[in-house]
Amino acid sequence: MRHRLRDPVTGLLFVLPMLVLFLIFRIFPTLGAAGMSLTNWNIGGEWSFTGADNYARLVNDPNFWSSLRATLVYTVIYVPLVMAVSLGTALLLNSIVFMRGLFRGILFLPYVTSFVFAGIIWRWIYEFDGLINGLLAKLDLGPVAFMERSELVLPALALVSCWKGFGYSMLILLAGLKAIPGSYLEAAKVDGAGPWQRFRGITLPLLKPALFFVLVIETIASFQVFDTIYVMTGGGPAKASYTLIYGIFERGFRFWEFGYAATWGMVLFAIVLVISLIQRRFVGRENT
Amino acid sequence: MTVTATRPATSRVRPAAAPRRHGRRWPLYTLLTIMSLLTLGPFIAMVIVALTPRGEPTVPVQWPDSLTFDNITQVLSASGFAEWTINSLIYSAVSVVIILLTSSMAGYAFAKKRFPGRDTMLWTFLATMMVPFQATLIPLYVLVSDFGGADTFWGLIVPTLANSQAVFLMRQFILGLPDELFDAAKVDGASELRVYWTIVVPLTKPILATLGVFVFLWHWNDFLWPLVISQSDATRTLTVGLTVLKTEELQWSMLMSSAAISAVPCLLVFFLLQRYLVNSIAMTGLK
Numbered sequence: 001m002r003h004r005l006r007d008p009v010t011g012l013l014f015v016l017p018m019l020v021l022f023l024i025f026r027i028f029p030t031l032g033a034a035g036m037s038l039t040n041w042n043i044g045g046e047w048s049f050t051g052a053d054n055y056a057r058l059v060n061d062p063n064f065w066s067s068l069r070a071t072l073v074y075t076v077i078y079v080p081l082v083m084a085v086s087l088g089t090a091l092l093l094n095s096i097v098f099m100r101g102l103f104r105g106i107l108f109l110p111y112v113t114s115f116v117f118a119g120i121i122w123r124w125i126y127e128f129d130g131l132i133n134g135l136l137a138k139l140d141l142g143p144v145a146f147m148e149r150s151e152l153v154l155p156a157l158a159l160v161s162c163w164k165g166f167g168y169s170m171l172i173l174l175a176g177l178k179a180i181p182g183s184y185l186e187a188a189k190v191d192g193a194g195p196w197q198r199f200r201g202i203t204l205p206l207l208k209p210a211l212f213f214v215l216v217i218e219t220i221a222s223f224q225v226f227d228t229i230y231v232m233t234g235g236g237p238a239k240a241s242y243t244l245i246y247g248i249f250e251r252g253f254r255f256w257e258f259g260y261a262a263t264w265g266m267v268l269f270a271i272v273l274v275i276s277l278i279q280r281r282f283v284g285r286e287n288t
Numbered sequence: 289m290t291v292t293a294t295r296p297a298t299s300r301v302r303p304a305a306a307p308r309r310h311g312r313r314w315p316l317y318t319l320l321t322i323m324s325l326l327t328l329g330p331f332i333a334m335v336i337v338a339l340t341p342r343g344e345p346t347v348p349v350q351w352p353d354s355l356t357f358d359n360i361t362q363v364l365s366a367s368g369f370a371e372w373t374i375n376s377l378i379y380s381a382v383s384v385v386i387i388l389l390t391s392s393m394a395g396y397a398f399a400k401k402r403f404p405g406r407d408t409m410l411w412t413f414l415a416t417m418m419v420p421f422q423a424t425l426i427p428l429y430v431l432v433s434d435f436g437g438a439d440t441f442w443g444l445i446v447p448t449l450a451n452s453q454a455v456f457l458m459r460q461f462i463l464g465l466p467d468e469l470f471d472a473a474k475v476d477g478a479s480e481l482r483v484y485w486t487i488v489v490p491l492t493k494p495i496l497a498t499l500g501v502f503v504f505l506w507h508w509n510d511f512l513w514p515l516v517i518s519q520s521d522a523t524r525t526l527t528v529g530l531t532v533l534k535t536e537e538l539q540w541s542m543l544m545s546s547a548a549i550s551a552v553p554c555l556l557v558f559f560l561l562q563r564y565l566v567n568s569i570a571m572t573g574l575k
Contacts, residue, residue, distance in 0.1 A: 010480045011401030018394035019409065021450040025428065026416045032427030045434070085323075092320050096313065105562050106324040109331070112554040112565070114509030116527040120547040121330045124337065124540050131333050134350075163330065168575055175570035217575065224420055227511045231531055245422050245512075252426045253516055262426045269423035276418040 033269065036262035043256035054263040063239070063247065064264070070154065071243045075222040078158040082218050085162055086169035087211070091203075093170070094177040104174070108167035118164040119231030123147070126156055126232075150240030153233055157241060160228050165221065169214040176210030177203070216279045220272055244268050338544040359545040368521045369546065372529035375444075379514070379525050380507040382445050384500050387454050392496060395458025396488045400470055410459075413452045422512065429516050439519040448513060454499055457572060461495040462488065498568040501561055508553055526550045 037054055041047040058064050089107055093100055110118065125131040126146040136142030146156045180203060188198045204211075226245040229235060235242035235250070242250075244264060252261035339355040342362075363369055397403070398410055428447055429438075437443025469491075473483045489496070514525040524532070533546055558565070568574060 008403040011397045011403030011406065014393040014397035014401065014480075014484070015403075015406075015409065017390040018450070018455060021390065021446070022413060022416065022452075024431075025447040025450045026419070026424070026452075027412065029424035029427040029431060030416065030419050032431065033424050036427055036430075041430070045430075089320075089323055092316055092323070096316055096320070098313075099317075101563075103320045103324055104566065105558075107327050108562070108566060109555075109558060110327060112505055112558045113551045114511065114527050114554070116509075116511050116530050117547050117551050118330075120530060120534060120543055121334050123534075124544065125330060125333065127540075131329070163327065168569060171566055171569045172573065213573070220420075224422060226422070227527075230511075230515070231534065248422055248425060249512070249516075252429070258426050258430060265423035265426060268420055272420045272423070273418055 033262050033265050036259050037266050039259045040257075041259035041262070043258070047259065050259070054260050057260065058263050058267070063242070064267075066239055067242050067244050067247045068267075070239070070241060071223060071225075074154045074158060074225060074241075074243060075219060077155050078161055078222045078225075079215065079218050081158055082162045082166050082169060083211075083215065086166045086173055086214065089166070089170045090173035090177055093174055104171075107170060110164045111167035113164065115161075115164060115227035116231055118160055119228040122156075122160040122163070122228070123232045147233055148237050150237050153237065153241045157225070157228055157232065158222075160232070161222070161225060164228075165218075169218060172214050172217075173207065173210050176207045180206045212279075212282060216275060219275055223268065223271055223275075244271075334544050334548055337540055338548045340541045342539055342541055344541075359541045360549065363542060363545045363549060368524070368529055368532070369549075371521050372524050372526045373549075375518075375523055376508055376526040378441065379444060379510075380504050382441075383448060383507045384503045386445075386449050387451050387503050388496050388500055390449065391451060391454035391458045391499070392462075392488060392492055393484065394455045395460075395462050395492075396484060398455070398459040399462035399465075400467065413455055416450075417452050425512065425516065432517060438517055439523050441523060443517050444514060444523050444525075448507065448510070451503070453574065454503065457495065457499055457574065458492065461492055465491055498564065498572070498574070501557060501565060502568075502574050505554060505557065 036047075038049060038051060039047040040050045040053070093104055093107075096103075127133065128143050128145065132146070133143040136144065144152070146152050184202050184206075185198055188202055193201065224245060225243055226249065229241050229243060229246055230249070233241045235246045244267065248261050248264045248268065251257050251264055255261075336352065338359055339357065340352040340359075341354060341356045342359060344352060398406065432438065432443045432447055435443075437446075469487055470483055473487055478486070509527065510525070511527045514523075514528045515531070518524040518528055521529075527550070530543075530546055530550055534543060537543055537546075
């Protein structure tokens with residue numbers, strides 16, 4: 001029983017290193033972000049309290065609204081794309097046995113690389129003398145300036161993120177599919193249900209938790225897209241790919257307006273928080 | 289759920305993946321082959337361009353007249369590149385060691401110890417997962433650079449060590465270990481540190497290995513934090529170095545060589561530990 005008395009101290013001591021790291025580098029900056037957004041903090045470190053001035057400026061900043069729009073358009077393209085590709089490949093992998101490991105490995109491969117790596121390769125693929133335009137030229141088509149046309153740049157970027165990232169969601173969905181008892185599908189088949197009916201009536205409802213998890217993860221990821229944009233477009237052309245994070249980065253590290261950049265960060269925080277809370281609510285309901 | 293309870297045996301004997309029908313598999317394999325080619329295409333293109341002699345136009349969808357490793361050797365000897373690689377290695381390796389140590393210690397305390405404020409702390413850790421790193425980027429940068437951390441290794445590494453995913457993973461795993469193990473060790477008179485080192489660490493080896501692989505990949509591929517905190521080659525990591533190269537270097541063959549080399553450690557991890565990675569994502573949802 002002696003150890004019980006010592007527990008409070010040892011427990012705290014074991015947590016202490018991580019706790020200190022958290023307090024200094026996660027919690028303090030989180031509170032700091034809210035605080036800084038109420039100041040005109042700049043590179044010199046001088047600041048004064050300016051109240052809601054930054055927020056007023058944000059609301060009247062056309063750059064902010066266009067970046068929000070670009071981020072939302074990107075999300076609307078990326079999320080369905082990556083959901084469709086990861087669900088499709090997961091279903092395919094789940095219906096084969098022979099060489100499943102090989103295909104799964106190949107499809108998962110880009111996930112282990114960096115977004116910077118993906119950005120450099122795909123920048124070349126989208127070039128005038130790059131891979132896609134080379135293929136199009138063989139069909140006497142093109143060339144298409146993917147990176148220079150504002151209506152094409154976001155879909156092109158979404159495709160890069162999808163290529164790099166779908167392997168993760170595919171694995172989550174594949175695990176979900178494997179958890180569905182084969183007997184359910186067998187029974188439905190005996191009862192005369194076709195493949196589509198079995199998918200709609202059994203697979204899809206039972207896969208819902210996994211699909212929901214992937215949906216939330218990918219939506220949050222799409223709001224945080226930055227690396228590929230930095231490498232491939234620099235926010236262009238004509239700010240068509242100037243997203244929220246790109247705005248935080250440029251306001252902070254090109255114009256050195258830390259206070260105002262923190263205000264952009266608060267918007268991102270709010271969006272991610274809302275998505276997380278929605279997820280919590282739904283997951284909570286499903287468990288009860 | 290009632291069905292599972294009454295017929296658990298059938299579901300175990302017949303997993304969903306078992307071949308239910310013979311033949312008619314070729315459309316599935318055709319689709320998978322197409323998807324695989326689309327996935328591998330960019331890698332293949334990268335290798336071809338990387339091996340195309342410098343100065344020769346990088347003609348797409350056509351095999352170059354000759355292949356050369358000159359670009360690769362040139363990149364490896366170019367100024368900065370070796371330094372960036374070493375910096376990336378330091379960034380990743382140091383982070384792996386410290387995160388494994390601190391998160392397993394914290395995970396052990398959260399799972400098996402009682403101390404005041406434990407649940408509050410745990411909830412606070414959980415809540416910080418909802419705060420995107422990018423939203424705290426500006427205050428974090430100001431904090432670290434005010435303490436002289438800009439362009440230093442501690443400024444690069446230390447702020448990235450606060451990792452709630454790691455703590456939670458360790459806590460969940462250690463929760464599943466039987467209490468008797470720890471009690472028995474203490475009855476035998478083992479000190480707390482000894483219990484940690486001789487019981488917690490050996491028993492959590494599989495999950496520590498998984499976490500280690502992920503932390504390595506996260507840090508090796510990390511970009512935004514190194515981008516803002518590193519200001520010279522002294523601390524620049526490989527991902528940041530690549531973007532510097534991209535603004536200076538106009539030859540695609542050189543850029544592709546650099547990109548290819550930068551991905552070698554990730555690809556090694558993939559080829560050596562693929563099954564491991566795949567299983568741990570499916571089991572833990574680690575991203």
